Amino acid sequence: MPDVECLVVEAAADRVVWRLNRPEVRNAIDQELVDALHAACAEVEASPRVVLIVGEGGTFAAGADIAQLRDRRREDALRGINSSVFERIHRLPMPTIALIEGYALGGGAELAYACDFRIGTPSTKIGNPETGLGILAAAGAAWRLSALVGEPLAKEILLAGRVLSASEALAVRLLNDVVEPAELLAAGQELADRITAKAPLATRLTKAVFHAPPGAHPFVDDLAQAVLFETEEKQARMTAFLERRSR
Template sequence: MLDRPAERNAIDATMVEELHGVCAELEREPGVLLLTGGTDGVFAGGADIAQLRERRRKDALAGINLRLFERIRALPMPTVAAVDGHALGGGAELSYACDIRLATPRARFGQPEPQLGILAGAGAAYRLVRLLGESVAKQVLLAGRTLDAQRALDLGLVIDVVPPEELLAAAHVTVDRMLRGSAVALRLTKLAVDAPEAAHPQLDLVAQAVLFEDEEKFTRMDAFLNRGSRGGH
């Protein structure tokens, strides 16, 4: 859980380091990541402006937030962001790096970076185009449009909108639904979805070939066939 409530969960150097630590654990022992800012009406209000103010060219080229979000994006198992309240700037980009997003009615997604003299340089410029299309991405990035929860749902940016008190439970339902599937199939499906278009269809064929030999495939399909056989009597 993002836990800097007094600073509206602004992403600072300490949080970046802690999230890198979480990524390292999930790279060693793959599992589903659930990110939340709690239920205080804010997911992450962006980068810590006081720290951002002091960053210079070398810091931008180091990609402090971008490299973290790319690492989250590349985690082997699915990632879920449970967004209650504002996800702005780097906070929004953190949510875009996740595979699935849920929201409460008070969720807001926006990129106010140009108002601070910078651009959304931690993934929004290309992820939003893929997630929402060029037109909507430019509305958010250039025209400063903020997407409320209903608009985010209509556009497919979030999978569901639920009351704040139900957010974590709904997120766990989503996680549990994924975990009922084969972990290997989830990992290979994520690789296939995230791969560049040029990698298909060869990647799909290789991934399916691996799964066709996986013992879990036979176990799961036998169970399915046995259920069907019992249902016929």
């Protein structure tokens, strides 16, 4: 996919970096960026890779574009403009990593919640100020956040406007790690290295089983395992393990 001005895509064989590239508005998420993210998702769905998402200019994403949001009406909300692309990101075949420097607010926070991992810097601030603008966090935070941090803290963020600092987010594991800004991309790449060292299909199916609805277990677990039991990679990796142990 050619680079789109608002989203710079840097692809490698086993991973891809998506750079949110609207630093002049703190990477506010507008329709153009949503469209670019959909196109980027299509590429990764066709050729599964780990995805790292980072914001340019010292900010991850300060929220949705308020100028566009102000003009949206009922039919726009029912189209799920942001929620549909964040759900698509959440369901990508391989893990996703949000690299959060500075603000991740509103829609920016919801993009981060949709990812599998989040790494921040000391300047990271995460929150959902939507009710202060007369709307709600309708792109995943209203239900995804409680699963991540628990109901009491989620309600503080969603209903009382609490914004978490990096240390607070790390303490509740909303952030997996906090590093210096100069080390942020490297930390994401190191995590991607750990993920891609594993069997790719096993990683994909583990993510799919993890997010399967409760009623699907244990059948979906057994079905995924049945697929993996027949792969050459399972045989090769287990044989190598046994040979190492026998030395």
